[in-house]
Amino acid sequence: MSLFDWFADRRKNAPAVRASKGPEADEGDGLWSKCAECGLVVYRKDLIANASVCKGCGHHHRIDSSERIRLIADEGSFEPIDADLAPTDPLAFKDRRSYADRLRDTQRATGLRDAVVTGLCRLEGMPLALGVMDFRFMGGSMGSVVGEKLTRLVELATARRYPLLIVCASGGARMQEGMLSLMQMAKVSGALQRHRSAELLYLPLLTHPTTGGVTASFAMLGDLILAEPKAMIAFAGRRVIEQTLGEKLPDGFQTAEYLQDHGFVDTIVSRPELRGTLATLLRLHGSVRTPLSVAP
Amino acid sequence: MARRVLLDFEKPLVELEEQIEQIRQLARDSEVDVSQQLLQLETLATRRREEIFNSLSPAQKIQVARHPQRPSTLDYIQVITDEWIELHGDRRGNDDRALVGGVGRIGDQAVVLLGHQKGRDMKENVARNFGMASPGGYRKAMRLMDHADRFRLPILSFIDTPGAYAGVKAEEEGQGEAIAVNLREMFRLRVPIIAVVIGEGGSGGALGIGVADRLLMFEHSVYTVASPEACASILWRDAAKAPAAAEALRITAADLLQLGLVDALLKEPSGGNHWAPMQAAETLRAALLGQLAELQTCSESALLEARYAKFRRMGQVLEGAATDPAFAP
Numbered sequence: 001m002s003l004f005d006w007f008a009d010r011r012k013n014a015p016a017v018r019a020s021k022g023p024e025a026d027e028g029d030g031l032w033s034k035c036a037e038c039g040l041v042v043y044r045k046d047l048i049a050n051a052s053v054c055k056g057c058g059h060h061h062r063i064d065s066s067e068r069i070r071l072i073a074d075e076g077s078f079e080p081i082d083a084d085l086a087p088t089d090p091l092a093f094k095d096r097r098s099y100a101d102r103l104r105d106t107q108r109a110t111g112l113r114d115a116v117v118t119g120l121c122r123l124e125g126m127p128l129a130l131g132v133m134d135f136r137f138m139g140g141s142m143g144s145v146v147g148e149k150l151t152r153l154v155e156l157a158t159a160r161r162y163p164l165l166i167v168c169a170s171g172g173a174r175m176q177e178g179m180l181s182l183m184q185m186a187k188v189s190g191a192l193q194r195h196r197s198a199e200l201l202y203l204p205l206l207t208h209p210t211t212g213g214v215t216a217s218f219a220m221l222g223d224l225i226l227a228e229p230k231a232m233i234a235f236a237g238r239r240v241i242e243q244t245l246g247e248k249l250p251d252g253f254q255t256a257e258y259l260q261d262h263g264f265v266d267t268i269v270s271r272p273e274l275r276g277t278l279a280t281l282l283r284l285h286g287s288v289r290t291p292l293s294v295a296p
Numbered sequence: 297m298a299r300r301v302l303l304d305f306e307k308p309l310v311e312l313e314e315q316i317e318q319i320r321q322l323a324r325d326s327e328v329d330v331s332q333q334l335l336q337l338e339t340l341a342t343r344r345r346e347e348i349f350n351s352l353s354p355a356q357k358i359q360v361a362r363h364p365q366r367p368s369t370l371d372y373i374q375v376i377t378d379e380w381i382e383l384h385g386d387r388r389g390n391d392d393r394a395l396v397g398g399v400g401r402i403g404d405q406a407v408v409l410l411g412h413q414k415g416r417d418m419k420e421n422v423a424r425n426f427g428m429a430s431p432g433g434y435r436k437a438m439r440l441m442d443h444a445d446r447f448r449l450p451i452l453s454f455i456d457t458p459g460a461y462a463g464v465k466a467e468e469e470g471q472g473e474a475i476a477v478n479l480r481e482m483f484r485l486r487v488p489i490i491a492v493v494i495g496e497g498g499s500g501g502a503l504g505i506g507v508a509d510r511l512l513m514f515e516h517s518v519y520t521v522a523s524p525e526a527c528a529s530i531l532w533r534d535a536a537k538a539p540a541a542a543e544a545l546r547i548t549a550a551d552l553l554q555l556g557l558v559d560a561l562l563k564e565p566s567g568g569n570h571w572a573p574m575q576a577a578e579t580l581r582a583a584l585l586g587q588l589a590e591l592q593t594c595s596e597s598a599l600l601e602a603r604y605a606k607f608r609r610m611g612q613v614l615e616g617a618a619t620d621p622a623f624a625p
Contacts, residue, residue, distance in 0.1 A: 086614040090555070091546050095531035144611030151608070173499075173521050175531065178545045179557050182499060182521040183610040186507050189479035190607050197484070215472035216460075216500040221480055235472035235500075236462030247464050254467060262468050 035059055051271040060228050060271055062208065064110075065117040065134040068167055072130060072275060073121035080119040082152055087114050087145045091178050099176040102138065110136045114145035115170070118153040120162070124279040128165055129157035133214075135169040142213055143174035147184025150218065154191035163201040163282055168219045172212020185217035192221050201285045203278070206233050206256065206265070224266045224281065227256035233265070300570075303359050305348055309567070312341040345567045352516065354548050355539035358524065360516040361495045362458075365570040367577065369396060369411030369454040372494065375577035376584065377402050377409065387439060390432030394425040394461070395505070397440040399449065403585050408444035410437050410505060411454025414495070427496075428461040431474035434504050438478050441485055450488040450588055453505045458523065460501030475504040482507035483604060488591035490584060492562070493517040493549070494569075509603050510587045511557070513549035514576070515564040519557075520547045557610060560587075 033044045040056030047054070051071055052061040063071075069078050093099040107113060115137035121130050131153050133140045150166065157164040173181040195202055204222040208231040215235050219225075227233060234254040242249065252258045259265040269277045302310060316337050323330045352360065360366070373380055380400035385391040397410030412429060415421030429437075437453075444451045460471055482489065491508035497519030513519065524542035529535040552558040562579050565572035594602065 084616050088612045088614050090612040091544065093544050095537075095541075095544065096533070144613050147611050148613045175522050175527050175545065177612075178521050178555075179519055179547070179552055180555065180611050182503060183557060183607065185476075185500065186479050186503060187607045187610055189476065190483040190507075190604050193480045193483040194604075196480070213500055216475040216504075217479055218476070220470070220473040220476040235460070235467060235475075240462045241464060241467070245463050249464065253464070262470070264470050264473055 053271050064136055065132040068132045077122040078119050082149050085145050085149055087143055090180055093176040106137055112137050115140045116146045116149050118149045126282045127162050129153055129162045131166040133169045139171035140169045141171050141174035142184050143177040143181045147187050150188045151191045154195050158195045158198050165203045167205045168210040168214055169207045170214040185213050188218045207231050227265045227268050229268055229270055231256040233259050301364050305356055309345050354542040357516045357548055358518050360568045361518045363570050364416055366495050367569050367573045369413050372577055372580055373409050376581040386432045386436035388435055392430045392433030392436055393423055394427050395429040395433030395437055405588055406449050407452050408440050408449045409452045410440055412457040427457045430461050430466050431469040431471045434474035434478050437505050444487050445485045448487055453491040455493045455497045455502045455506055456495035457498045457501045458496055459498035475500050478504045479507055486596040490587050493519050509591055510559045512560050512562055513558050514562045515549055516568050517549055518547040519552055
């Protein structure tokens, strides 16, 4: 439900946002970048050096999965798993365009097979199972491949007794795969149940936006839940809430800060501090847990 | 009989029924023997009803699934149980009337029963929030399921919701978290879980009580990842394309059986469950007793393993896709 709402919101709001705030940071000639929030113009390479966070206003620009991995993993330590998994078109779904066409075009444009990259890495030398969703791929929507890759990652983390970090960025379920995509919510949650009962640490990091079926499954199942500043985190889209209720939405509704105030986010971590915070948390919880049977 | 809400495609059936009634009336008044004509018309009416209901489009099935007189969770519970006590509250300050539950007995078996509850008229629907559960509803369901786990009572879960409630309060109280926790914890429960889609299975709000060892669906029920109306307005950019979306999303019991997501389809009486609710309840009771008997032969560990494996298989991916340099990470 919320995937749609989110897109609808985006379409509805897009022209106004553009008119008032200028082009997105990734527009322009490639050398310079203008912040969509405060309008600050900086060298693109300076922006990237600052984890794509605006030095003027602290706005966290959207980053893709490879940049995210670079920011988290020790250099050269990330080893992808299941990189060969690709989506099918199980329902032969067609709206104004066929799902098969959309997949092919998105794969070409992004160089990704689907909306999540998974693998094992080290963070300050400590092992970590890492899943990173990529919003560029059909809004980070969760279909069979996202569900399957995350499930395998969680299972591998459980088998190796690794802590787990999933960076969430998603519009929700991928409707082109119908009920198969809804069931991925249960599948990943089931794998997390096993990781949890093995007393292993799971940290989701909620980035902009985390909505719908992802919010209603693995995003909210962390032992500790981290979020990026101002990230939109929601179950249902704002439009649906406004329409069904005619309620005026509170200030800052569905932002990371709002969720923290209401008790659903443990800590908000700005991107330049992310690696340090993760390292501290991993250290405090013991980076690799000894098997239960061996424990005294 | 209370006035029936009529769906468009039911109208020819009602016209036939009216004709039959008129002839009966005529026969009573004039002592003319009309049994031949009556038999003919009744046969015709039955045949027409079967024809119509055997060829419902997905969009029409949604109408049947949402029919205000379609039997609801509490209707079924009252008929299929031999004893039943409703239990209230999430122990966190709420009792959601859109998600009901309690303890009862079906045949020889004590069980926990729960499900979404829609209303039959506007007043009741306002009280029941149209079957859209709040976070408190999902937490109440989880509390009852934990209770079932503790006392080794199988869980019977009835799904009938347009979706989880979308509102400011629901967001503030953690609708996403409430559903997510149920998805995870239902994999932990050591008792058999049977879920039945009795009407509308609306997305995460349905799945939040739907992680089960067996998922059954009534023939004209639907289970959707998103409402066809919403899907149409996004993907087609035209809400009027909802029937096309309903078709494309594969939401019917037969489709989902074929996709391997549903274990069994429960046949409805000709004309749908609202035409013969007692017959529908009998079908449901027999199916539940059969599935319970089967599941109770499993050990706890086998049950948990099988539940995990069942969901583990869901989804379709292409493995070992040719390595294309374009896909280098």
